[in-house]
Amino acid sequence: MAKSLTSLLNQIERLQKEASLIQSEVIDRIRKEIAKYHLTPEQLFGAAVGSGAKRAKPTRKSSTPRVAKYADQAGNSWGGVGKRPEWLRQALAAGKALEDFLVGGAGSQSVAATDAGKPASKRTRKAPSAAKPAVGRKTKATKRAAARKSSKARPRAAAAATSASE
Structure with missing residues (x-):
């Protein structure tokens, strides 16, 4: 049907x-x-949602944590790099000044103050150590080249030793 x-x-x-x-x-x-x-x-x-928002690609995490440059009383912080976060844009639109959120500034709670209970090693950034020079370090390629040279030198040295003994 x-x-x-x-x-x-x-x-x-x-x-x-x-x-x-x-x-x-x-x-x-x-x-x-x-x-x-x-x-x-x-x-x-888990991320800011907006019109046309795309899923962010995973990024490699930095070995050193970023230091917050701006923070508010609610615990939000921003390092000052990239697009301003929504909490900061809303506060600025409400009439507050950017300087009010500077870490250690007059209008904000310092992030250092929130770290007061942490050990010094956890709350301070270490200066990056200088790269160690590669003095005396042999790579696989240099080891192979040295082995080739020594294997070529042996027969000549042996021939020279036998001719000197004769």
């Missing part, structure tokens, strides 16, 4: 409305839970 085109189109329309209704119910339930638990997009998705 063949179905008519109009009956198929009506069925598609009915199913699309049903799917839309289910989606809106799920969205409403999720929004209520987000409001109930005061969740932020960063907590839910």
Whole structure:
């Protein structure tokens, strides 16, 4: 039994409305839970969410931690490199000055003050050590070259020793 085109189109329309209704119910339930638990997009998705936001590629972590240049009372901090974070942009739009957030500045809690309970090795940055010179260090290539030279020199030395003894 063949179905008519109009009956198929009506069925598609009915199913699309049903799917839309289910989606809106799920969205409403999720929004209520987000409001109930005061969740932020960063907590839910792990990164800033915006129109056209792409997933960031994983980057290699630096061996030394970055020092915060700007911080607020809520514990947010920013090193001063790259795009300004949302918390700082909102504060600036509210009329605060960038200098209010300088670490150790008049308007902010110093990050050093939050590190007061940590051992000195954890709260201070060490200066990068100078690279050690490669004096006396032999690489595989230099070892191979030295072995070739010594193997070539042996027969001559042996010949010279036998001719000197004669």
